[in-house]
Amino acid sequence: MTRWAMVADLRRCVGCQTCTASCKHANATPPGVQWRRVLDMEFGEYPDVQRAFVPVGCQHCDEPSCLDVCPTTATKKRADGIVTIDYDLCIGCAYCAVACPYQARYKTERATFAYGQASAHETQRRDDSRLAVATKCTFCVDRIDAGLAKGLTPGVDPEATPACVNACIAEAMTFGDLEDANSNVSRLLEANQHFRMHEELGNGPGFFYLWDRLEETKP
Amino acid sequence: MTAVTTTRRVPTYCYQCVAGPDLLTVKVEDGVATEVEPNFCAADVHPGGGRVCVKAFGLVQKTYNPHRVLAPMKRTNPKKGRDEDPGFVEISWDEALTLIAGKLQRVREQGLTDESGYPRVAASFGGAGTPQSYMGTFPAFLAAWGPIDMGFGSGQGVKCYHSEHLYGEFWHRAFIVTPDTPLCNYLISCGSNIEASGGVTGVFRHAQARVRGMKRVQVEPHLSITGACSAEWVPIKPKTDAAFLFSLIHVLLHEVPRERLDLPFLAQRTASPYLVGPHGYYLRDRASRQPLVWDLSTQTARVHDSPGLQEAIEGRFEADAIEIGPDGDVLADGLLPGSTAFTRLVDHMQPYSPEWAQTICDVPAATMRRIANEFIDHACVGQTIDIDGLTMPYRPVALTMGKTVNNGWGGFECCWARTVLTTLVGALEVPGGTIGTTVRLTRPMSHRHESVKPGPDGFMHYPLNPTDKAHWSPSPNIRNAYRTMVPLAADGPWSQALGPTHFSWLFLDETPKGLPRVTLPEVWIVYRTNPGISFWDTQALGEKMARFPFMVAFAYTLDETNHFADVLLPDATDLESLQLWRIGGTKYQESFWDHEGFALRQPVVASHGQSRDLTDIATELARRTGLAEKYVAAINKGAGGVPLKGEHGDYSLDLHKEHSREQIWDAVCRAASAEVSDGASAHGLDWWKEHGLATKPYPRRDWYLLPTMVKHGLRFELPYQERLLRVGTELGRRLHEHDMHWWDTQLKEYQALPVWKDFPGLWEAVIGQTGGRAQDYPFWLLTARSMQYAWGANAGSQLMNEVADNITGHRGVIINTGAAARLGIADGDAIEIATPRRKVHGRAVVRQGIRPDTLLLIGQFDHWATPLAKDFGVPSMNALATMSMDLTDATGSGADIVRVKISRAGAGARS
């Protein structure tokens, strides 16, 4: 069995938005739509202030609240954990958008372009099937499936790995199979302290945040 | 019928900012560039895993930006001004080049320099040398031309790491100073915002380091991106870092047992044991005129490089010697009292305790004391490490500095203190410690270690501009007078941009006494730079640009500088042009590779509209100005990045033929290939287009200068700045001999041991000088790097604008929550920032992570012509800051800091 998951190391992330931009490239999302983005969060009061940069996006939950509410079955969950949207079934009711506790879903009513009119690259990648329906991070499922078909390992071989993971200049993002005890993600979770966001809501996200080494593994 | 799509991935490099070049591939679908991706083929050699940062992802939009200037244009409105419409109309390339060549020919007829001795042709390129990696063989045209004034700056030399560039290179061939991040365990960073400015390699290395456990202490007035990612944030008062660093030195010298310092390093690798005489100059051996040290084994004074020396680091001694001052004056002769430079240092640093410093920099004494002790606790004095089979000292502690700390008044003091601190624990130019990246003033630029040559007094040679009576001249070669005024700026290809580049602008209105009247250049060429936005006093700058008689601007889009141009030329931009560029070795900011070689930047897509590759433009201009042979000769000599004739082959181009862009770069490619393979291959352009890069190993031990210093038997010229004292005194004499007294304040910066001065007071004084009271302008306005925007004309990029919005501060001025509350300012409120003479408007961004007395404007905006950017409504410090002699230090730099007041917009009007 496979369970694809993402691990974001909060110690590494510098908020540069390289993953944000690479996701927009890989998925040709329109202006304003950021399936992957990085937040800038500040805590405390001067002078005891801390600041963290937090990659967010669809968490591909075990129990996705979006799936339960979707009236059309456009939102489905694969056996390997990836939550998908069938754009052709979706009626664009945005119920999933208000159901998602991670604010991960977008709906763009009409085609919009960076500079008003479509530029050549926007025309080349134009996909109107994604207009007026729900869209979100797919864990670059097409790359994963194509890679697997070629015998590549998602999260290890760049060709089979989500674009954000490939692009991260801090190596803050790791992608892999939780069910494989020897995978990169499994090893990271074993060696480090981690949490999932909004754990108390019970969605079981497939997105882990590392924040410190485990005491035993510290020198 | 299903459409057949052809997809290919084209390798190229990105060098939009100084942290590059980095490597990428661009996906091209049916001839359209669609996606940027890392170049994973380079992952094994690139210290950032073959990746590129966010800005490179803006290159697709840059290529297809509908606002691009895609045809040559000519001005039809003779009146130039911010509010004057230039009336640009499209013309043909032939007409444009005829016009330009005509102007250039007239210049050649009149003489390449004017009545003041300045070049009639000026050229400005921005981005600290990065435009060179985009301008093809244009440098060959410039070289063929003759003297060119490249000193009309857009901020380089003054807003950069200026003092660090000059002093760093002087002391340890460190144009930029970096920690040895992979091995460093403790880093004190005074305002170095490396996570925003260090690019791919910087971020990549530091992320790894902090997961490994490197502790970084960020000493900075605001909680920057770097401060956020650090173990500790020390919110220091602006421009007081010298006091902070002085107090650390005090602790190491006066509170820590002497034997914990790296005494052997100090004794053998620095000038600590050199005896300083009664007039502040070294005691010298009468016969050889070499500096003397006290030899503990013979209990006599001996020359510093005598065999079998056991140098005394501390003490006061008498020696039969002479003391030579400036201009070779013998100041004393006989049995002279001398103390070691180290003893002088110890005495000098006595008053600078943490208790003294805390009242100045608003950092608790206990904190500074703790940091000093943590520094030495982590220093591993005495330990060694094996690097490539060479045993070297292991000192995993480092100190870095950023803009506003290492430039302007106080920059010298900070750079000196940082380097002295480093020497006290022997961490200079060794594994884990504080190391330099590259050289730009000494030569050869491509091989840092080869620039280490023995100079006077056991130190490295440094090509100081002459200050002796026979060779100093008040007639400078270019308008910013670097050769006359700044000995440390040297006189190499980069020196023009490292002189006081605001002087060219400042002196246009009034040239100071003694310098030839600063004239307007007949022809001004501008490429990949926007001084109308990026330099100080933007309004006045615009008015000056309007006076230039003929300005040629290579234009990506209309902007605040080319608004004043006479001709616009559309250049084939980043993904459309062809060039080969050196990569690897060691280079700023944190580009430390285990390989070196070259990478190709190639046309990913065909040039848009009528845009042309700069190589083609250069070739054409050379032909039209009768310089074709010289132009090709310059390329053969290495203007394309590699000399075409070398030990591995001769790929020189025929001087008498005209060569296409492909032919030129094919020859450069072959020469580069031969160099990289040590003669084993000579791949041409086609091979490079497919492979993108080629490298050979670069020895890890070459990251560190110490072995080379040892090899040459040289010492680091620290702590005592006897040479600078001499040179500065000589410069003063020369200036006074010519009745030039306007540099007298700057001359005081030439000290052997710098003292603390009230640096913040200098900026407060400006308020008084401009009709205000300092207490009415209580805020320090600073800037910080935006990684998403910096360089490359990214202000006009919709993608950068969109993703940058995720990082707080891009929408206005950052102000402390408490300070804002006291002023009745809420997040998002319209505000006004003012000096006594000017005001700007924007929005408030209220945050906890900034000192209550400090404001922050990220980046440099305030655009009024650049499409997209002109609608941001974000103000810039540059509209408030002035170009001022008073705020210029001895090396000719200034700093991005202004005293201001802030209020809700409209609040002033009510009262």
Added chain:
Amino acid sequence: MSFGPNPWHQQSWDGRAAANFMFGGAGSGLIVFAALAGGPTWLLLAGAALVGLGLLSVFSELGRPLRAMNVIRHPARSWMTREAMVAPVVFAAVALAWFTGPRAAWLSGLLAGAALAFVYCQARMLQAAKGIPAWREPLTVPLIVATGLTEGGGLWLLLASAAGPATVLPWVAFALALTARLALWLAWRRRLRAASRALAAIDRAGHAFKAATLLPLALAILAASSPLPPAALIALQVVAGALAAAGGLWFKFTLVTRGAYNQGFALSHLPVRGVRHI
């Protein structure tokens, strides 16, 4: 302990979606009252019209309206699907009631049952939207049902006044609905762990809501217990009914368009960079 940037208001559902809950709930409640308390048959039509108006309104917010029929594909889990499946039953029942003569008991039961089921689906719909703390609170379900019945009762009183003063029973049912709605709102409000700005918006609307619940309640008690002249009773009926309906509609409008802040993002631990933060 949690850290995080501020929640923001959902941007997906605007007044058109709010109208679905507003009119759907009020309309269903009206049908329930009309089915059980009697009155002219056109009251059922009015109720159905409101339900229809709400559905039409939300239909106009769909991104792909031409595919609207896909909405019924997920009865296994989606309350929106179930709502869409119950709606035709409501309309069919109302049509049946309109076109047939005197109503049989089973038809009244069907009408009331279907309408109740409809408002229940709407309540479950809101509560299933886990992204909005103010909605996902479990008490949202009975609260939405209660206010729907209250609004419906209010509308019934308002509209039925044209045919003369109401009898005691509808007033009692109305009063019970009002009491339930108030009690539930108070309990719901206390349980909310929503963003401060969401609570501020809810509380602002809460004043009007409470007034629009207490005053009609007082009027209902008065009407049910005191012998008043018919004109006065009708006046009470109109005022109480209108207020109760308006209060409920305003509450639901606010809930969807002003109080629907998400929970933002939160970290349960801050990253340790190099060394544990001092």
